[in-house]
Amino acid sequence: EIVLTQSPGTLSLSPGDRATLSCRASQSVSDTNLAWYQQKPGQAPRLFMYDASNRAAGVPARVSGSGSGTDFTLTISRLEPEDFAVYYCQQFGSSPLTFGGGTKVEIK
C-alpha cells in the first residue's frame, strides 16, 4: 500500500499569502494518478487537481500543482477567503487507492 504523507498538518496564513502544500508518497506514483481535493466543513470533497497539475473545473488559475515520483506540491499563490479549507492528496495508480491525511489551511 502506498502511504501518502501530507505536510504541514495545518497551515496558518493570511489572505493574500502564498500556500505551499506537500504530499509525499512511500513509493513512486505516476503523475497521471495523483489528485488533490478541497473539503470545506460539512461538505463533500471537491476534485481540485488531477494528473498532478491539471486544474479541475472551476478551480482558479492562482492554484497550481506540480511534482513527480514521490513528491507532489499544491500551491495557491494568493489566498482568497474561499481557499481556507482542508486539502487531501490521493493516489490511484496502485491498489488500494489511498489518501493523505490532509492539510488544513486556516486563517491566521
Added chain:
Amino acid sequence: QVQLQESGPGLVKPSETLSLTCTVSGASVKSYYWTWIRQPPGKGLEYIAYSYHTGSTDYNPSLRSRVTLSVDASKNQFSLQLRSVTAADTAVYYCARGRGAHGAWGQGTLVIVSS
C-alpha cells in the same frame, strides 16, 4: 451534470450489516467505475472499495472481508454492504464517480454504529 445521492439507515447496531445505496442521475452506472469512501467524524478520508457494472471490483484490504458491492443498472444504482460493524465504522459515507480523481461525489450520509 452527474449527481449522486446516498441513502440508507443512519443508525446501525453493532455486529449488524450497514447497507447503503447510491442513486446516480445524469449518467449511466454502466459508463463508469463507482467508489465508496468514508470519513470518520473529524478525521480524514478512507477508501472502501470500487466496482464496475461487469462485476470488476477492488477493495481496501483492511475492509475486504466485510464488504460486498453491487451495481443495479436497471435502477441506475450501486450499493455497499459492510458486515459485522463496530463503533469504528461510524463515519460519513460517500459515493463517488470513477476509481480515482473523483469528479462527482454524493453529499455523504452519516452512519452511526450504536446500540
